[in-house]
Each structure stands twice: as structure tokens, then as C-alpha cells.
Amino acid sequence: MMVESASETIRTTPSNQNGVSSLSSQSDGGGGREGGSNGDVNGEISPVDLLHLQQQQALQAARQFLLQQASGLNSPGSNEVKQSPVQVPVSMAMMSPQMITPQQMQQILSPPQLQALLQQQQALMLQQVKHTLCSKQLAFQQQLIQMQQLQQQHILNLQRQGLVPMQPTAAMQSLQQAMCPSDLQQLWKEVSGVPSSEEALKQAEGLDLSTNSSNSTSAFPKAANAHIPLHNLPNGQNHTPKRDSHEEHTGSHPLYGHGECKWPGCEALCEDMGQFIKHLNNEHALDDRSTAQCRVQMQVVQQLEIQLAKESERLQAMMTHLHMRPSEPKPFNQPLNLASSGSLLKRDSDAYPEGLPHPPTSAATPITPLLHAHSHSHTHPVGPIRRRNSDKYCTPIASELAQNCEFYKNADVRPPFTYASLIRHAILESPDRQLTLNEIYNWFTRKFAYFRRNTATWKNAVRHNLSLHKCFVRVENVKGAVWTVDEVEYQKRRPPKMTGHNLRTYPSSHHLLSAFFSSHPVHVKEEPTEVEEDSRPVSLLAGVTHSLPLPSDERDLEEDLPTEELE
DNA sequence: CCTCAAGTAAACAGGA
């Protein structure tokens, strides 16, 4: 109880200035853009128009891609459905990382996969920028709808398998509540100018929306009118078991393409659909691992959404600057799941005039941005990451970092290591195996986007760890003091604790599922981030650091957690 | 329930 009061008085301590300027708000203008919208005239094609068009196309493509990604994670047997009257942003329900942190996801599924995925996505996004010319909103709508359906399907599947703990109906209800269909309907109208989503759907169906077909894996099913009105779901009666069989007969599956399974990290070859389905059921049944992988995929999508949001914001700023009337600003401003979840949940407040909060918090605060606006600014200002999973669950820090350094460098994800192990790693990584405090700080900020904010907190933790653990030895130097590692102490320090649990099986299905359905991400503790520039998930992929051979040093380090690894 | 490790917050001291 006291804690709360304590945390409420958190003040940003002076230490913030330690060269950690990660804030580069590029959004100038956020304000009065709605003033300038006067209809959609497109008589002439000026450079400005082209720019506009390009941007929109890019954004649209990105959005589509995100949606595809999101739909891709809807576990097997979840496509073929096509429409639902109610818009339900999948990710809203599925992305609730407050229960399982991104780190955990990463642990579960090696981030190289994440990187690979992101890379793919980036490439595909670029491709799609070229191909996606028409059917902007419609494609968007279409896919959103599909996502919803997939989500529903997924839920149904879970129910069927008895894996949805307790009352699936409750899950549904919470889902539905969180979604607030009416809000969504409204949103749709705003966004698309289409009277209702069903209308939109009809239109969408009338068109060839296969713009996404450039992504061979996505092949959105066009068939099926398996309606699953969400409003029926709460009864828990709408199981439509036939869908599986139905799916098997249609030749496409988002997780199947080019004769191989597109499940993240799988790539198993399957000659035909039947074989693939079999494979899917065998290898990717709903278990801890698959569920965890889903969450990883969510993370991927989330990161892409962040990127998308940023681009949207940029577009807005550009257009504002050029005095353009954003012909269709809304869809782009609306970071579909992330932010919208907040706004919808929030409900009462506008909080969402523009879709994106303005400068600093915008993109990088996927989960909570709007909540902050609402609550006292200090309520959870720094989202203390209590109780992160300890490194005992992790792969050895050295290899993990070596493989995923680009990821951590850019993604605002807390590394799944203890402070102590990180500090040690930093020190041992240095040429002289010694670092000053400030150098350690710098290492943290350099290596982890996550540590580019809340500096007061983690720096304090670093100092605390340095002092606390005997394995860190302070050595007076000419220029001051440096910190070194007493390896013996360090090893001693480590409890024989078990662990290792294969990360892939770490979080239990229950956890994951409850996370899935806890669509009340209101209390997310992700902090108000400022990682604008850093959370550039897409670009980070260019990194290609994975598969770097480990330096000998790293090898040493890697031995560091042998027991932890092997259970 | 207890213990322990980890994370967080904060008070405090000493030095630049």
C-alpha cells in the first residue's frame, strides 16, 4: 500500500541528462489539421499529390501487412472465414503484453526469428508499396475484418479444445466489451466513409482485394461466408467446428505457401494442403510453445504498428506542412489495435482526436499512450518492471545478445537478463574488462533501446547492483574508479537453481491464454516511452547480426549460465 | 509459509 504512494511521488531525478537523448520528436504540427480538409479533389497531379499518394500507399501497404501478420498468428484453422459484422481488432485482444512481457516472448522464441520476420515484412512492405494502388480502405477493411474473424475462429478453436480456461463465454464477453463494437462501427464510418462495415465488406468483396497476394503466404481466403457475428459469441454456442474441414478443402492458408509451412521458424515442407494441415495439427497444435510463438508474432506486429504509426504521423506532418488536406487521414492515424484499444477502452474521453498522441509518446507507446493522458501523469510514469523473468530462463546472455543485438538495440524490449548479468557482460565485453560507471551506463543505452528511458530507475539499479554484489569490484584507477568482475564471486553467486526450462515451454498456456483474453490492457505498465527514434523495428532488421560467430570472449561468457541452460 | 533473488525506491555520504 505504501508502495503506491511511493511510486506516485516518483520524480524524475536529475540523472536524466546522461547523454540519453533519445527523444527526437519529429512531429511538428500535430494541431489543427482537421481544419484543412475540404473534400477530396484530385484534379491535378502535383508533386505534392504524388508525395501524398506515395505516402498513403506505403502506409496502406504497411497496414495491410500488419494485418496479415496479425492474421497469421491466429493459429491454425482460423482463416477461411470471411466476414463479420463487427470490427474487432484482433490485436486488441491479443496484444496484452502486460501479462507476458515481450522479453518472455523473446525467450520463448528466439528473436532471430523475430528479426527474420521483421526483415521479411520490411521487404514485403516495400514490395507492396509498389503494388498497392487502389483499394486502400477497402483492403484495409477487408483485412481487418478477416483479422477479427480469425481471432474469433481462434477463440472458438481454443474453446473446442477446451483450452480456454473456465468460461469461454466470459472471455468472449470481455473481448467484446473491450472492443466495443459500436465504437468500432463509428470508427469505421469515420475511417472509410462507408456506412457500415457490412457495406464496406460488400464493396470489398466486389473488388479484387488480392493486392496482398504479392505476399504469397497471405492468400486471404475469399470464399466462405462463415459469418460469426461476434454478438452471438458470448453465448458460447457458436462453435462452428466445420470450419476446420472447410479450411482443409480450400487450397489456401495463410500459414501455407510455396509448399512450406509458414509458421514462424518452421518452414516444414508440405506437399499439399492436406499434409500441411496435418503438419499444422501435429507440430503447431495449441500448446505452450505455439501460444508463445503467437505472442512473439504479436510483438512483431506491434513493432510494425509502431513503425506504421510513426510514418502516419510523419505523413500528417508533411501534409500539414504542405497545406494539404488529408484526404483520408483517419485510417492512417489510427493505429488500429494498439492505440485504438486504449481509446476504446477508455471510451469516455476523446483522447483520440488524431489517433496518435503527439510528439514523444506517440508511436512507441503502443499499449498505454492514451491512458496516460487520462490519468495523472505520475500514476505509472515509469512502469516499473517489477519482477521480470530472471535470466534463469534465458539463453546465455552472450549468445543471446550476440544474436539479437540489433533487436535489443532498436526494439523497446526489456532484455531478459538481470542487471547483474548485463553489467557483467558489459564489463567483460570491454577491452580491459573494466568500465567506469558511466561507461556501463553507456553500454546499456547503446545496446538496449529499453534503457534509453527511465534512466533514473535503471541507473539506480545498476549502481545498486554494483554495490550489492560482491562479484563487482571497484578498482581505483588513475582517472577515477572502474568496475571489474570477480568471476569467481559471480559464479558463486549464482544459485544452483534450476531453470533452463526450455524457454519455448516457459509460459504456460494458461498464462498465455489469459493474456490473450485479458483484453483490458488498461493497466499496462509499459511506460510512456520516448523511444521515438529507437523503436525502429523495421530498420533494425537490416542488422543481420544473427549468425555472427561468437568471439572467444563471448564463449566465455556463454559458459556463464551453463546450469541455467541445461536445467 | 518461508526463504531467496531480483527489482525498485530512496536516503545518505562524499567528492568534483
Next chain:
DNA sequence: CTCCTGTTTACTTGAG
């Protein structure tokens, strides 16, 4: 005086 560094204590949380 402010800020940084370093130490220490207190507390919470999660896991064993």
C-alpha cells in the same frame, strides 16, 4: 549548491 558516484536499507514480487 548541484550533480555524480557509491553504499545501504527497505520494500515488493515471484519462484522454489
